[in-house]
Amino acid sequence: MSTSHTSPGHGRRSRYGRYTGGPDPLAPPADLTEALDAVAEEVMAGYSPERALQEFLRRGGRGREGYDDLARRLAEKRRELLQQHNLGGTLQDVQKLLDDAVLAERGQLARDVMMDDTDRTFREMQLDNLPASTAAAVNELSSYDWQSTDAREKFEQIKDMLGREFLDQRFAGMKQALEGATDEDRAAVKEMLSDLNDLLAKHRAGEDTDQAFQDFMSKHGEQFPENPENVDELIDTLAQRSAAAQRMLNSMSEEQRQELMELSAQAFGSQDLMDQLGALDDNLRDLRPDLDWSGSAEFSGEQGLGLGDGTGAIQDLAELDALSEQLSQGYDGARSTDIDLDALGRQLGEDATVSARTLAELERAMRDSGLLRHGADGSLRLSPQAMRRLGQSLLNDAAQNLSARTGSRDTRLSGASDEQTGASRPWEFGDTAPWDVTRTVTNALQRSAAEGQSPTGRVRIEVGDVEVVDTEARTQSAVALLVDTSFSMAAEGRWVPMKRTALALHHLVSTKFRGDELALITFGRMAMNMDVDELTALPPVQEQGTNLHHGLLLAERFFARHPSMDATLLIVTDGEPTAHLEEWGEAWFNWPTHPETLRKTVIQLDRVTRRGAKVTFFRLGEDPGLAQFLEQLADRAGGRVTAPDLDDLGAAVVGEYLRFRESGWDEVDWG
Template structure:
């Protein structure tokens, strides 16, 4: 029989992982927007923080910085110098051990030569280039210095070369020299703008073993080599002057007089010309105790550069930034597969928010909430308001007037309902519950037909958008109230006409999207006069509708509109401001509109003014707290319709 073994899925994202929680994401977006953030900044904030079970960009960036700090904290860049010094000391010790038992004067002369070697590692290695070693072990250690330098010098510019070339013999040197000649010729032709497609293919066919990353074009080859060469330059810049001089001197001895060093210098010059945008002059401070060789140091510098680039991608701070810009493969290289999964989930969340038609681009290029997203926010706001209404002992009115016209939908009967029973639905529920035998009705079977009244209302909701609303924490409750009322009118009282009017220094009629995305700004003035003027204009456009005017404010009028359209502000309010506002109150009263003012806060001057408005206009004053504002406004709207 065949046997099967099951394990953790490792080839990319988990196919059984739950999808992105769009509802939670939409709730978070809505909360940020309601607090005054733009949709674009709200989306950035959501992606920055993430969601439960999905780490955000901040978490990924924090892991990047920890990885970067660990590289610099653990390592130092003088590993090649230390290794060369160790091999040199090993060679000298073995040579002296071989010379010591020899009584010949030639042995003493050799010892004198060894004692007179310069203190510097590079100078000592150079002095011993022509020395005739008596000890085979000493000769082997010295030759390993040259091999090591050759490997490190190549590994510094060609990733993985140290592992690929265990020994560097004369044949290897010839192959390297031939590859560098062909590479420099290819890059020089590319720099002149020549067509190098065939030359590149020929080059890779002959020298592909030197390039384990397997580039497919000349540009990919240049990108890889330039990034490595720039990292090598930054590594040298990070050394002390003494260390840099020692390595430069040792590098000249790596391949003897083969000319490889000159070819590498020419390669660096070509790469710098082709990719001047690389960081050729940077440096970094390493403070650890684990030494790195030339190749490892260049890789460490390349890792630091890649970490910096990833941090910039995750910051999403440039115009048009998208999470698809993040190099997930680089993220996996630096932080592991789990980080790649987290980045893909965030990118998926961003794509789904756009694909689900929750965000769209405005004509000016900015992001905004779509009508679908606004409906979701309105639904949530209304649900919260109605829950508050029920908690206060008031029952939701599902009818829009007294005529009781059927709308075609049904719902389960609740205690106190006066709508007619829907007999077919009620009987069907009883049959489904009790089977095909004797049918016995139960209260749970009853469904009633929903009705809608034929009366219409012209509703003007005027909301204060002065700075005090933001400062005193009333901004979000005000927006949530407007959303709830808008959703109620659009879904349950579709024949009503709702106008949303904001008033600060000036008043303006806005749609629900503009109000939801409105940001609080420092602006002095509470121009209720202008707001009531716009409300009256809305009421006059609907002469056959019941006028309903609702005002939410936390301050007395301190501005009014002049005939030329300018707003005059003064605090304390001018008598002219109060007078012009009362004129509009009287005008609305003549149109049959009783103004309900929702007074926020305990300002005695505001209380005095709104009492005057209630007496003059036959309206009333409601003083809810911030949490009860939505319930108060919606209840008053329903009360006004019931009164009709």
């Protein structure tokens, strides 16, 4: 953080201070490219964009914890809390103080030579026959006339500690605040409890006022560091602590609860404290019955926790559980903003807060960037902007693979609808051809010189100077990409590579060769023309059938709508045709391939090739029967079969499209 000021004669100065919160100005921006790639990958695998975004946030990104990582850390802390501690700390402390007091008293009795032997013997017998129960022994010694000053102090410490522990159960930090407290301090606490119960009783009856709350806080506010602004906030804070105290008692054994109940009478040496605390618990339970007053936890460790610390541990467990639910994002309408960052920081540290805040910012950026949009049905979808970015990314991947296969090439020229002839011509109104810069500047210089302008002056280009690159018409292509969507494609891990290939080709055609036409045709049990976003979101369906016949029928209709274009047919499949379309429009399925299915498929392929379509099959998998079948179809169609690896499928399809276009790989600007 910096502030600036200007002083006479010294210019501007800056003063820097400690960073005091808010978004980290030095934090790297959210990596939307990584997030989009991850979301798109899940969408292509069949997830909804909403689910895909949540899955990415759960996994996290490169070098960044996701919600699952944070949830694992929460679960580990919860496990450690239960395995390292037990709830017998207060009883253990009381027993130790009692043992110390009895030992000090025995020593005093042994050293006091002036004591009557009968009195000494009676006292020793009383100490020897104390009940095994800690609480019963403390109660029995409550009226004992201690001879040892040290022993008396130890026993008084028991009463003081019990009072502070019972208060700490309901008011966090009270144990430390009352350490070494005077009688006046304890009287002030009792008065606070009495006033608090009066305020809560009035609130229950609807008789309290804001002024009553303000008067209470003016008198006792220093004992409430949470600084509640109204009586409801005060009740919420106290009730959550009181409910945790009850859950802690529920987590103890019956014997431990009985011991504490009996010891409670010794708290500060007065029953008044416990009566006030009991009334407080009753008021809070009635005011907040929706809280968890009946839960429990199983502590199994060796480190004892006192009543206050035990209640705090129970509250920590509740906070850990709440955070785990928030991080799960498994409920309707879940958002990253639901996560309590303050609570997360308390439990896991500032690094966890930074991770969660970064994920929340990433989710916000994804939703606000225009990469995701809500459809008419309210569902979240990839936007056209996201589809373009995704298509460009996939096309770049295909280009890299294709470059590795064909060698490095000059990629400076962009695809256009016309071929350059090497000549130029004067610009005419409506021309969209690129300027011939050299001829244009030369024309301007020659005209300026003829008009007597100084050669050192600025050159002014006029309309008559402009010449454009001369082109001649280039043949356009109609491309039908048929992709197999039978369930085996998903089962064998080919579903996403198939979609990535379709998106890459679609982006190439729609951005670099806009004069071409592309049809994306899926064929499973039935065939269907699909938009690129429909294909991207298409989930795998466990349905039998590879209806290449129907796909070829749709391809023929597509080519018929573009008779002046060169026809290109690209077919991606991993199985022989096992279905065909009947005359009445229903699919007929049989496995293995039925002769009628084969006949109809071959006839339809012949119809397509009679339109001059150039055909390439892309075989996925190692099925020798499929390999032989596709080779026969390719021979019949005058085409060919390639068998690319899945990682190379996009490059193979894109490269085949460019080869058929005779456009030249080096004419494409892939950026």
